[in-house]
Amino acid sequence: MSSKNINITVKVWRQQDAKSKGIFESYPLSNISTDSSFLEMMDVLNEKLVTENQEPIAFDHDCREGICGMCSLFINGHAHGPDSLVTTCQLHMRKFNDGQTITIEPWRSGGFPVIKDLMVDRSAFDKIMQAGGFVSVNTGGVPDANAIPIAQADAEEAMDAAACIGCGACVATCKNSSAMLFVSAKVSQLALLPQGKIEAARRAKNMVAKMDELGFGNCSNTGACEVECPKGISLAHIARLNREFLCAKVKE
Amino acid sequence: MTKLNSKIPEGQIHEKWANYKAHQNLVNPSNKRKIDIIIVGTGLAGASAAASLAEMGFKVKNFCYQDSPRRAHSIAAQGGINAAKNYQNDGDSIYRLFYDTIKGGDYRAREANVYRLAEVSNDIIDQSVAQGVPFAREYGGLLDNRSFGGAQVSRTFYARGQTGQQLLLGAYSALSRQIGLGNIEMYPRVEMMDVVVVDGRARGIVTRNLVTGKIESHFAHAVVLATGGYVNVYYLSTNAMGSNSSAAWKAHKKGAYFANPAYVQIHPTAIPVHGEFQSKLTLMSESLRNDGRIWVPKKKEDAEAIRQGTKKPNDIPDEDRDFYLERRYPAFGNLVPRDVASRAAKERTDHGFGIENNPTKEGVYLDFKYAIDRLGKGVIEARYGNLFQMYEKIVDQDPYQTPMKIFPALHYAMGGLWVDYELQSTIPGLFVAGEANFSDHGANRLGASALMQGLADGYFVLPYTIQNYLADQIGVARMKPSERPEFKEAEEAVKAHINKLMSVKGTESVDSIHRRLGLVMWNKVGMGRTEAGLKEAITEIKALRKEFWANVRIPGSADAMNVELEKANRLADFLELGELMAIDALHRNESCGGHLREEYQTPEGEALRDDNNFMYVGAWEYKGENTQPDLHKEELKYEAIEVKSRNYKTA
Numbered sequence: 001m002s003s004k005n006i007n008i009t010v011k012v013w014r015q016q017d018a019k020s021k022g023i024f025e026s027y028p029l030s031n032i033s034t035d036s037s038f039l040e041m042m043d044v045l046n047e048k049l050v051t052e053n054q055e056p057i058a059f060d061h062d063c064r065e066g067i068c069g070m071c072s073l074f075i076n077g078h079a080h081g082p083d084s085l086v087t088t089c090q091l092h093m094r095k096f097n098d099g100q101t102i103t104i105e106p107w108r109s110g111g112f113p114v115i116k117d118l119m120v121d122r123s124a125f126d127k128i129m130q131a132g133g134f135v136s137v138n139t140g141g142v143p144d145a146n147a148i149p150i151a152q153a154d155a156e157e158a159m160d161a162a163a164c165i166g167c168g169a170c171v172a173t174c175k176n177s178s179a180m181l182f183v184s185a186k187v188s189q190l191a192l193l194p195q196g197k198i199e200a201a202r203r204a205k206n207m208v209a210k211m212d213e214l215g216f217g218n219c220s221n222t223g224a225c226e227v228e229c230p231k232g233i234s235l236a237h238i239a240r241l242n243r244e245f246l247c248a249k250v251k252e
Numbered sequence: 253m254t255k256l257n258s259k260i261p262e263g264q265i266h267e268k269w270a271n272y273k274a275h276q277n278l279v280n281p282s283n284k285r286k287i288d289i290i291i292v293g294t295g296l297a298g299a300s301a302a303a304s305l306a307e308m309g310f311k312v313k314n315f316c317y318q319d320s321p322r323r324a325h326s327i328a329a330q331g332g333i334n335a336a337k338n339y340q341n342d343g344d345s346i347y348r349l350f351y352d353t354i355k356g357g358d359y360r361a362r363e364a365n366v367y368r369l370a371e372v373s374n375d376i377i378d379q380s381v382a383q384g385v386p387f388a389r390e391y392g393g394l395l396d397n398r399s400f401g402g403a404q405v406s407r408t409f410y411a412r413g414q415t416g417q418q419l420l421l422g423a424y425s426a427l428s429r430q431i432g433l434g435n436i437e438m439y440p441r442v443e444m445m446d447v448v449v450v451d452g453r454a455r456g457i458v459t460r461n462l463v464t465g466k467i468e469s470h471f472a473h474a475v476v477l478a479t480g481g482y483v484n485v486y487y488l489s490t491n492a493m494g495s496n497s498s499a500a501w502k503a504h505k506k507g508a509y510f511a512n513p514a515y516v517q518i519h520p521t522a523i524p525v526h527g528e529f530q531s532k533l534t535l536m537s538e539s540l541r542n543d544g545r546i547w548v549p550k551k552k553e554d555a556e557a558i559r560q561g562t563k564k565p566n567d568i569p570d571e572d573r574d575f576y577l578e579r580r581y582p583a584f585g586n587l588v589p590r591d592v593a594s595r596a597a598k599e600r601t602d603h604g605f606g607i608e609n610n611p612t613k614e615g616v617y618l619d620f621k622y623a624i625d626r627l628g629k630g631v632i633e634a635r636y637g638n639l640f641q642m643y644e645k646i647v648d649q650d651p652y653q654t655p656m657k658i659f660p661a662l663h664y665a666m667g668g669l670w671v672d673y674e675l676q677s678t679i680p681g682l683f684v685a686g687e688a689n690f691s692d693h694g695a696n697r698l699g700a701s702a703l704m705q706g707l708a709d710g711y712f713v714l715p716y717t718i719q720n721y722l723a724d725q726i727g728v729a730r731m732k733p734s735e736r737p738e739f740k741e742a743e744e745a746v747k748a749h750i751n752k753l754m755s756v757k758g759t760e761s762v763d764s765i766h767r768r769l770g771l772v773m774w775n776k777v778g779m780g781r782t783e784a785g786l787k788e789a790i791t792e793i794k795a796l797r798k799e800f801w802a803n804v805r806i807p808g809s810a811d812a813m814n815v816e817l818e819k820a821n822r823l824a825d826f827l828e829l830g831e832l833m834a835i836d837a838l839h840r841n842e843s844c845g846g847h848l849r850e851e852y853q854t855p856e857g858e859a860l861r862d863d864n865n866f867m868y869v870g871a872w873e874y875k876g877e878n879t880q881p882d883l884h885k886e887e888l889k890y891e892a893i894e895v896k897s898r899n900y901k902t903a
Binding site (some may be wrong): 044056060062065066068085090131132134135139144149165189193195 | 300303304307318319320321322323324325327328337339375377378379380381382383384385386387388389390391392393394395411412414416417418421424425426428429431432438440463490492493494526527529530531532534535641642645646648711712715759761763764805807808812813815816
């Protein structure tokens with residue numbers, strides 16, 4: 001590991017609130033360690049802004065270990081930046097060069113309105129989950145966990161889908177602002193398991209209807225979402241969602 | 253002095269919970285609709301409680317500071333969840349899980365609570381599977397288990413290295429279902445600022461909307477805090493950046509006792525500190541200790557050469573490696589409990605054997621070479637692939653080729669608000685669940701037990717005990733906060749507090765003060781504590797608190813989104829809690845679990861308890877700013893277990 005320090009220029013989208021117009025502001029930063037994370041670089045910038053009595057840049061983040069899904073950021077044209085299979089909080093400055101200009105934008109989608117600066121409102125994802133992203137069981141009165149054997153391959157594929165962190169990179173990347181990868185991950189996870197199979201068609205129908213209602217676009221199979229997904233959620237889940245959705249329609 | 257009543261039910265240990273449920277009071281379905289319950293927090297405890305209570309028919313309001321309930325930090329738990337299923341036929345039972353948890357907690361937890369926890373552990377696994385949680389399975393289709401520290405059985409269920417995520421998303425799905433059905437009102441990006449007490453009972457909360465800055469009040473017949481732990485008082489920890497103690501601390505100032513604040517867990521396997529701008533520490537799951545061997549060089553000159561970069565770890569032959577856990581604890585080896593593993597790492601680095609080139613030379617190796625030789629790379633990749641990937645992204649080294657560098661880091665708070673058997677605090681109507689309470693882990697928590705406790709509290713304990721409290725509250729009509737002086741006063745106090753913060757207009761950033769608090773806490777209220785150090789810590793924290801109130805700078809306004817204000821509000825509370833932690837650590841003249849007082853250890857460096865004088869829960873009562881808090885003692889009685897000194901050397 002060779003640690004060094006680099007100088008960079010950060011070009012950031014600043015927007016006071018949902019109603020205001022936003023603009024790009026540029027900030028030079030010197031002596032950033034390549035071992036620091038991208039968000040630690042943002043911390044340094046914010047610390048500097050506070051010292052200068054300016055308002056720091058608002059951005060969402062929480063766990064800083066790539067699992068909570070709260071961080072976002074469109075960095076140099078890529079959701080979660082130039083590295084693959086990482087969230088912004090796991091991105092490190094060693095992926096950037098001395099003298100580079102780094103452009104940082106919020107997720108841009110009609111479904112995710114900007115709240116402030118780089119922070120967006122992703123509550124639409126919660127609403128889609130509330131429409132059907134569950135197995136309808138109450139607490140208590142369920143069978144023993146080993147009463148339902150599940151083939152290991154099915155459990156593993158369900159786990160692949162369940163790894164979705166709900167960050168919204170797929171929507172931000174899609175030219176149609178489609179939420180199909182997000183929706184398909186949940187539909188697919190539960191359709192693969194006997195517990196979820198029972199209401200699979202109904203679930204697909206309700207979640208897709210909610211997604212359409214909230215203004216997310218259609219999937220045109222470009223596969224951009226899969227490339228930018230920090231958890232490597234596969235497009236194959238969209239195919240399974242389409243199958244379940246068709247089933248639901250045929251039954252009607 | 254108030255006598256703490258833990259309300260432990262009658263009967264033998266295995267009959268207590270059944271007796272409680274058989275005789276408790278219930279609320280009938282038509283009355284449940286008339287009862288409001290506030291739940292603060294949406295982690296495992298909060299989300300599971302909100303969903304379960306709403307399913308039963310109560311009207312629930314659920315709050316979280318994050319943008320979505322699915323972000324709560326339970327999501328980051330990696331390794332697994334314990335249950336006494338005995339699917340492996342390796343001798344596990346409810347009693348053994350209970351026993352291991354009490355022993356792991358160094359005989360400082362309440363027996364009846366821990367037994368109940370072990371009893372409901374199996375229901376949690378059933379519930380999660382029914383929700384579609386994709387736990388790891390064997391080829392035959394049945395559930396797989398792994399081992400964790402402090403146990404000699406395999407009882408840990410897991411979903412790759414993302415067990416917390418999957419369990420939380422299970423609880424979140426149940427929560428989402430109830431929100432969709434209109435039984436829960438969800439308030440994301442809303443932070444609790446205070447508890448409102450009316451006629452001696454918790455009746456609601458005051459909140460700040462983090463997007464608009466608006467201060468609001470909410471009424472409920474009962475309030476549940478499921479707001480997590482407080483180890484971000486150390487600034488650097490494995491907690492999320494937003495994890496904070498404010499809800500618990502505000503409740504403490506309103507009359508809820510704070511129990512065992514000095515008991516915090518320092519997890520042995522996090523990635524070592526790398527630089528001054530570091531914002532958090534990343535955990536490497538305890539499950540790695542199943543297959544990784546921990547070592548440092550036997551020779552100081554080798555350690556020095558590694559730190560200087562003139563030698564690589566793979567240059568050190570096996571005979572020059574000190575596998576110090578295997579050496580000191582042959583029966584448990586690398587799977588000793590967390591407190592023991594952390595202390596042993598500190599012992600080696602204190603003696604100059606640390607391998608990381610950071611200012612404190614803090615770091616040891618976790619080596620997978622031996623497991624890869626034995627099992628093949630494929631098996632290790634299947635077990636820990638995502639953790640190895642995470643490590644490589646952060647450290648830029650390949651752990652399949654070179655040993656991982658690890659060091660202990662602040663991870664979990666065993667201490668928390670004092671609760672009785674019903675999880676009710678000393679404020680009637682205020683319940684506390686999950687990491688926010690103190691109840692089940694004593695002075696040290698075993699791995700894979702936090703997920704178990706959070707979900708036990710939320711799915712299977714609170715739904716019963718809250719009903720028992722609410723049974724005589726059905727006649728209490730919903731209050732309108734705008735018409736009640738108690739709510740108005742609380743709102744005014746919150747606004748005054750915010751104005752006071754905003755009007756300091758100093759020159760130091762919140763983070764810069766928080767970092768300094770963290771250093772005091774880590775150096776003096778950390779892994780090794782002394783009387784002198786703790787006294788210094790108290791003085792230094794007081795001074796830092798003064799400096800904060802004289803010189804903190806918060807740009808922007810309070811009437812809009814203001815992240816610096818959010819952080820300042822949380823830091824103001826950490827600056828008070830940190831002092832209480834030091835006071836508690838100073839009064840406890842013994843070593844137990846995560847609390848090591850250097851004056852109290854055996855010649856071999858093992859923790860030395862003093863059961864004659866300290867076998868109690870220390871619950872502190874707030875007496876006002878800059879006033880010494882009062883200590884209340886809940887004596888711990890062990891009837892089902894024989895108290896011994898903890899031994900992980902022989903079986």
